[in-house]
Amino acid sequence: MAKKKRKVNTKRIAIVVMIPVICIALLIANFTSIRLSIKGYHKEDKKVVLKLEKEDIKDILDYDQIIDISKWDKVKNDAHYLLYDEYYRASKKSVKKVVYYIDSYYERMEDLNYLGYTSDILFKNSDIYTISNLDTLISANVPYKKAKKYLSIKGAQITDIKEYVASGLSPLKAVLQVSYPGIDSSKKDSRSYTIENPEDTLILIKNGFSVPSDYVPKDLRDVNIPYETEVGQMRDEAASALEKMYKDGLKQGYSIAVKSSYRSYETQLAVYNEYFAMYDAAYAASLVSIPGSSEHQCGLSVDLTSQSVLDGTYGTFGETPDYDWVEQNAYKYGFILRFPENAGDRTGATNEPWHFRYVGKEAAKEIYDKGWILEDYIEHHGFTYNLRLN
Numbered sequence: 001m002a003k004k005k006r007k008v009n010t011k012r013i014a015i016v017v018m019i020p021v022i023c024i025a026l027l028i029a030n031f032t033s034i035r036l037s038i039k040g041y042h043k044e045d046k047k048v049v050l051k052l053e054k055e056d057i058k059d060i061l062d063y064d065q066i067i068d069i070s071k072w073d074k075v076k077n078d079a080h081y082l083l084y085d086e087y088y089r090a091s092k093k094s095v096k097k098v099v100y101y102i103d104s105y106y107e108r109m110e111d112l113n114y115l116g117y118t119s120d121i122l123f124k125n126s127d128i129y130t131i132s133n134l135d136t137l138i139s140a141n142v143p144y145k146k147a148k149k150y151l152s153i154k155g156a157q158i159t160d161i162k163e164y165v166a167s168g169l170s171p172l173k174a175v176l177q178v179s180y181p182g183i184d185s186s187k188k189d190s191r192s193y194t195i196e197n198p199e200d201t202l203i204l205i206k207n208g209f210s211v212p213s214d215y216v217p218k219d220l221r222d223v224n225i226p227y228e229t230e231v232g233q234m235r236d237e238a239a240s241a242l243e244k245m246y247k248d249g250l251k252q253g254y255s256i257a258v259k260s261s262y263r264s265y266e267t268q269l270a271v272y273n274e275y276f277a278m279y280d281a282a283y284a285a286s287l288v289s290i291p292g293s294s295e296h297q298c299g300l301s302v303d304l305t306s307q308s309v310l311d312g313t314y315g316t317f318g319e320t321p322d323y324d325w326v327e328q329n330a331y332k333y334g335f336i337l338r339f340p341e342n343a344g345d346r347t348g349a350t351n352e353p354w355h356f357r358y359v360g361k362e363a364a365k366e367i368y369d370k371g372w373i374l375e376d377y378i379e380h381h382g383f384t385y386n387l388r389l390n
């Protein structure tokens with residue numbers, strides 16, 4: 001008897017095979033959804049995450065933080081949620097700025113990674129690695145391994161990275177010589193910089209190096225020593241040092257007083273305009289600092305006078321025995337004579353025997369002992385803060 005040929009039902013096989021596949025797929029989808037729930041994602045955020053690429057979902061599940069997805073969806077974005085969150089935590093910038101930065105960064109990520117600039121490196125120094133600077137880095141084509149030692153110097157400018165490497169100088173010297181010839185006012189430099197941490201007591205503030213126009217030191221206070229016309233204000237640390245110097249001087253028969261100390265941006269602007277109305281531009285510029293670049297705006301500088309000038313015994317502070325005493329002892333209190341007679345071309349200011357600047361005891365002693373000016377100190381030690389090229 002011939003065997004009855006069984007008809008193969010392909011339709012049925014397909015169904016039989018598909019059911020477990022669908023079940024497994026459902027289970028996996030559900031499993032991901034469950035894992036997201038366990039992690040702490042609520043329904044709406046989960047919906048958005050589940051629509052992402054598999055790898056992105058996996059990264060979000062592996063991430064040790066919960067991402068507030070809806071926060072990022074408040075602005076138009078390219079759905080790089082994990083990067084948004086990481087950059088947000090590192091930079092503390094606004095949602096809008098973070099999305100702009102990351103969406104722009106993402107387009108350059110491959111090139112940057114190739115050169116060794118990982119998100120870890122970039123996100124930690126977000127003020128330096130702006131998007132335009134990322135483009136500069138990519139076009140400069142200097143691998144991070146080579147650039148690292150220069151970029152770690154305070155004040156390093158990414159626009160100059162190729163020149164740093166080419167200079168063959170030590171990292172500090174390369175940064176200072178390539179980017180900051182203008183520290184020395186006798187060297188012409190068309191660049192100008194904004195000081196990013198104006199509260200640093202070692203700031204070099206002069207034409208070409210200014211503090212933001214809205215900078216007002218937080219710890220300004222009245223200086224409790226005699227004054228010529230109105231009570232002077234300085235930052236707390238500098239005021240205390242000046243008060244101590246005044247008291248010690250008094251014990252030895254010297255009596256100093258404040259002529260002028262902290263001046264706001266607005267005051268400096270008024271003085272500046274006054275000089276420019278009175279004199280021709282070149283002469284005025286030699287007498288008065290551009291607003292934002294006056295030593296007096298940092299709250300660390302003081303123009304001194306003395307009782308002997310106020311009572312008419314002497315004409316100017318520079319002629320008095322009080323001046324001689326201050327000139328020889330100011331460093332012990334953290335002050336330096338900022339514009340000595342023999343250094344006018346380098347400081348950019350003519351001899352001002354009344355103008356003292358607080359830099360802290362350690363720097364003041366070194367500057368005094370070595371016969372330096374603040375410019376020498378910076379050229380030797382470098383900056384302790386970052387500067388933004390204007």
Ligand SMILES: [Zn+2]
Nearest residue numbers: 296302303355
């Ligand atoms: Zn002054």
